């Protein structure tokens with residue numbers, strides 16, 4: 001199984017060759033900056049299953065935070081391609097998929113602590129103030 005994606009201009013492309021998991025929508029304030037104000041639809045994969053196949057994304061981590069995540073952006077068009085919450089895990093932004101149908105849809109809504117009045121959550125979707133408890 002292989003999932004591919006790219007930035008808006010096409011200078012950066014990537015491939016995911018393993019399983020994806022934690023399909024969710026994140027309402028956190030940080031995601032709002034990057035998504036356009038709505039929740040950020042994402043899924044995760046293991047870092048070993050993710051590789052950049054073209055281009056060199058720019059890494060950014062906020063220097064003012066104690067444990068910042070590292071985000072990667074296309075240096076040409078600025079598209080946010082992925083986030084590494086820790087070195088072994090990659091958060092894939094659904095908007096960058098070549099075929100958005102590779103995303104099965106969110107299984108939960110997270111960080112509803114930052115929910116805005118105009119955000120939508122499908123009825124029946126499990127909601128978590130922050131992250132779901134680890135099972």
Ligand SMILES: [Zn+2]
Nearest residue numbers: 007009074077
């Ligand atoms: Zn680009």
Ligand SMILES: [Zn+2]
Nearest residue numbers: 026027028031
């Ligand atoms: Zn978020």
